[in-house]
Amino acid sequence: MSQIEVEIIIGGRSFEVACQEGEQQFLQSAAALLDAEAQVLVDQIGRIPEPRMLLMAGLMLADKTAGLEEKLREVEGQMRVLKAQVEELKNAPAPEPEKVEVAVIPNDVIDALAEIAARTEALAETVDEKLNV
Structure with a gap:
């Protein structure tokens, strides 16, 4: 050149x-x-x-x-720490799965609640009829 x-x-x-x-x-x-x-x-x-x-x-x-070189060294130091933390997390064993219990309502209870609801509705209709007469 x-x-x-x-x-x-x-x-x-x-x-x-x-x-x-x-x-x-x-x-x-x-x-x-x-x-x-x-x-x-x-x-x-x-x-x-x-x-x-x-x-x-x-x-x-x-x-x-x-001054910029000093800041760059600080950032590089922080990057090394972050990379080490990432590696540590990568190499860590997977956490144990949490046991989640879902409440299951027995069929007997569901049937009983449905019966109560039906009786309540029938009672409400009877009251409405007597009040409207």
Whole structure:
């Protein structure tokens, strides 16, 4: 692959940087991150010497990167714990099935309740007839 020159802008200043063909997008993305940090410095301090601006912007970006790497290590640690728990659950024996008892009403009771209901309805009809007379 051949090298090509790419213009990047950091802190309002233009730089010509060489990169491999096909890597321009990566270079532009990295330059945009550095430019964002440099712009903070320019907004806060004003015009500062180029080497100092690049150094400070690089350090600010490195600080953010270090913070993200620390968070990533924490998340990786949590993931290891969760994976271990999943494996533990996979390897654990299946729980014993619960015994569920369903109440069964004996046929004699069902027949007795049906008889009581029929008598109650007959009694209600008799009362209705006597009241309507």
